[in-house]
Amino acid sequence: MSSTTPQLGEPLMQIRNLDKSFGGVKAVDNVTMDLRAGIVTTLVGPNGAGKTTFFNLITGNLARDGGEVTWLGRDIAGIKPHRIARAGVMRTYQDLRLFDGMTVWENVLNATEYGALPLPMSSSARAERRDRIERVLERTGLADKRDTRALDLAYAERKFLSMARIMATRARLWLLDEPASGLDPNSYERFLTILREDVAGGVTVCIIEHNLDIVIGISDRIAFLDRGKLLADGDPQSVLNDPELARIYFGDRE
Amino acid sequence: MEAYIYNLVNLIAIYSILAVTLNFIMGYAGIYSLAHAVFFGLGAYTSSWVAQNVSPSIFVSYPAAMVAAGAVSLFLALPALRVRGEYFVAASLGLQVLSVTIYSEWKGFTGGIGGVLAIPPVDVLGWEVFRPGQFAILSVAVLVLVVLLTTALVRSSFGRNLRAIRDSESAAASFGKNVPMIKTISVVISAGLAALAGALYASYLSFINVESFTLDTSVLIMAIVIIGGTGTVAGPIVGAAILLILPSVISYFEFLPQTEIGSLQQIIYGLGMTLLMIFRPGGLVGRRPGR
Ligand SMILES: Nc1ncnc2c1ncn2[C@@H]1O[C@H](COP(=O)(O)OP(=O)(O)OP(=O)(O)O)[C@@H](O)[C@H]1O
Ligand SMILES: [Mg+2]
Numbered sequence: 312m313s314s315t316t317p318q319l320g321e322p323l324m325q326i327r328n329l330d331k332s333f334g335g336v337k338a339v340d341n342v343t344m345d346l347r348a349g350i351v352t353t354l355v356g357p358n359g360a361g362k363t364t365f366f367n368l369i370t371g372n373l374a375r376d377g378g379e380v381t382w383l384g385r386d387i388a389g390i391k392p393h394r395i396a397r398a399g400v401m402r403t404y405q406d407l408r409l410f411d412g413m414t415v416w417e418n419v420l421n422a423t424e425y426g427a428l429p430l431p432m433s434s435s436a437r438a439e440r441r442d443r444i445e446r447v448l449e450r451t452g453l454a455d456k457r458d459t460r461a462l463d464l465a466y467a468e469r470k471f472l473s474m475a476r477i478m479a480t481r482a483r484l485w486l487l488d489e490p491a492s493g494l495d496p497n498s499y500e501r502f503l504t505i506l507r508e509d510v511a512g513g514v515t516v517c518i519i520e521h522n523l524d525i526v527i528g529i530s531d532r533i534a535f536l537d538r539g540k541l542l543a544d545g546d547p548q549s550v551l552n553d554p555e556l557a558r559i560y561f562g563d564r565e
Numbered sequence: 566m567e568a569y570i571y572n573l574v575n576l577i578a579i580y581s582i583l584a585v586t587l588n589f590i591m592g593y594a595g596i597y598s599l600a601h602a603v604f605f606g607l608g609a610y611t612s613s614w615v616a617q618n619v620s621p622s623i624f625v626s627y628p629a630a631m632v633a634a635g636a637v638s639l640f641l642a643l644p645a646l647r648v649r650g651e652y653f654v655a656a657s658l659g660l661q662v663l664s665v666t667i668y669s670e671w672k673g674f675t676g677g678i679g680g681v682l683a684i685p686p687v688d689v690l691g692w693e694v695f696r697p698g699q700f701a702i703l704s705v706a707v708l709v710l711v712v713l714l715t716t717a718l719v720r721s722s723f724g725r726n727l728r729a730i731r732d733s734e735s736a737a738a739s740f741g742k743n744v745p746m747i748k749t750i751s752v753v754i755s756a757g758l759a760a761l762a763g764a765l766y767a768s769y770l771s772f773i774n775v776e777s778f779t780l781d782t783s784v785l786i787m788a789i790v791i792i793g794g795t796g797t798v799a800g801p802i803v804g805a806a807i808l809l810i811l812p813s814v815i816s817y818f819e820f821l822p823q824t825e826i827g828s829l830q831q832i833i834y835g836l837g838m839t840l841l842m843i844f845r846p847g848g849l850v851g852r853r854p855g856r
Contacts, residue, residue, distance in 0.1 A: 372735060396741040408736035410729045421725040425741035427750060429721035476740065 320348030323484060323515055324369070324400070329378035331361075331368055331539075338364040340539035342378070346484060351506070351516045353526050353547075356536035357560060362519045363405055365536065366486045370402050371395045382484075397425055401482035403473045405489050405519075409461040415472055416457040419444050422476035444479055450505055451475040467498045474505060485509075487518040491525050503528050527551070535560075571697035575769055577802075577809050578704035582711050582762035584789040584801030589715050590755045591787070592796030593724055594748060595731035596645050599783045600657040603641075603664040604634040604756040606778030608763025610668070610675050613684045613773060621685040621693075621768075630760040638756030642749040661780050668775040680774025687768035695771070704765050708802075711758050716798050718754070727751055792841060794848030803850055808834075 322345040331339040338361040346352055354362045367373040369380055371392040380387050387395055410418045423440060432440075448454040451471040456464060461472055470490060477485055491502050499522075506529055510516060520526050526533065526547070533550040535543040537559050543550045550556060583605055590596040608630035615626040644656035668675045675681065686695035687703070694703050718724055726747050729737040738744050767773050785808070793804025815833065816826050841849070 392738040393741050393743050396739050402739050408733040410732040412732055413728055417725055421729050422740045424722040424725060427743055427746045429723050
């Protein structure tokens with residue numbers, strides 16, 4: 312059931328010796344990793360392992376203490392988050408951060424609008440964009456809710472809206488922070504279908520996920536983070552079967 | 566009676582422009598400024614100076630007012646980029662207080678406490694517009710332009726970007742938006758258009774002084790926006806109309822003791838605003854906030 316045959320592509324993002332401390336706590340500790348084209352890398356690890364912080368460093372939301380991150384061969388140190396996003400690296404947030412006062416449609420539409428000032432758009436480009444958004448709303452099951460404010464959506468719908476926003480962009484690398492947590496089994500299926508389709512369509516994914524069924528269902532590779540350190544980075548079977556990692560993950564520690 | 570109504574129309578139009586332009590940043594970008602009267606004043610002083618020293622043409626003095634206010638608004642944009650909520654309110658308050666001091670002291674430009682006298686009427690294609698009836702056409706026309714422009718902006722990607730930033734700055738940036746740039750542009754547009762209200766005010770009254778551009782005015786403009794309905798198109802205009810018509814309605818009831826009318830007005834305002842916020846927090850025009 313696992314898709315363990317990695318179609319090893321070129322490394323899109325290269326992360327070398329990445330460091331970040333908060334006060335005395337090393338949230339990310341000397342992490343080195345490649346994110347390769349077309350590969351789904353799943354980031355697992357206990358609470359507080361530094362997974363979200365790792366994303367924040369890549370996207371420029373946080374300044375790193377040390378190390379290097381290159382995207383398509385270019386160093387992205389000190390680059391502002393909006394520039395990194397425009398370069399094709401986009402993310403979702405663990406706490407979603409939807410545009411709550413806006414409708415579902417506006418949320419998704421606005422995810423595709425980068426420019427500060429409105430630029431004139433040809434009617435064909437406009438129609439193409441509208442079709443793209445329609446399609447995203449259908450796939451996420453939000454088509455009926457297009458005029459509902461994000462604030463008024465149910466929990467699972469909010470999670471899917473967070474996905475819908477990134478799906479509507481043309482980002483090449485998606486960083487997904489626990490997009491499936493708390494979903495019911497039906498929603499899991501929908502989520503897995505979406506992810507598989509978009510990965511087949513050429514998107515590269517790095518996803519933080521706790522649910523083992525989902526981890527097994529989507530991962531080409533698993534990276535295991537604990538207390539900021541990358542303890543393992545390899546094919547799913549070898550990482551999941553490592554008894555030492557299982558012990559850490561399931562909290563069997565003093 | 567006619568002159569009285571035209572006068573009211575002019576004042577409502579001018580305050581509506583102020584409320585619409587404050588609503589533009591307050592209702593959409595979440596920038597709560599208590600310095601809006603600064604740009605009202607700057608527009609008035611600049612257009613007066615230009616009308617007296619360069620040309621009273623609407624195509625010279627009014628744009629000059631907009632440019633001056635837009636440029637000075639960068640001082641307001643600066644804190645808006647760094648802090649939010651109550652911290653920004655405090656920063657805007659500082660700018661308001663500072664500006665009143667400058668307006669009171671800079672005699673060469675503002676006439677100091679005494680103000681600017683004998684401002685020439687505005688010249689529209691060779692017509693001097695000064696009679697209240699004619700002026701009402703001009704002030705309403707400017708209001709309509711300001712409403713059309715801000716509404717078009719708010720309904721465009723620019724408006725969605727503002728609301729996205731208001732709801733989550735970090736998420737907006739994660740979707741490629743240059744947050745500081747968008748905020749700055751919104752503040753500059755708001756101040757530049759507010760200056761039009763100042764220019765209208767100066768050429769209408771032909772006399773201005775700092776009294777009109779104090780913190781009281783900034784608070785009044787904010788009250789108009791909140792009472793009318795923050796983040797709505799009609800709200801600021803409805804709010805301006807009500808707050809400006811109310812005093813005359815109250816003084817119309819002759820059985821009321823004329824000496825007490827001032828305090829009666831304050832009581833009605835205060836009570837009305839409190840009740841409104843309890844029962845219709847979205848304002849008269851606004852919809853109720855969701856759960
Ligand atoms: N902005 C911050 N300021 C201070 N400490 C932080 C900050 N962000 C994270 N931390 C700390 O860094 C460590 C790693 O946190 P992080 O959120 O990256 O963990 P995580 O792996 O995403 O955990 P979870 O599974 O609970 O989401 C934690 O100890 C956390 O308290
Ligand atoms: Mg996290």
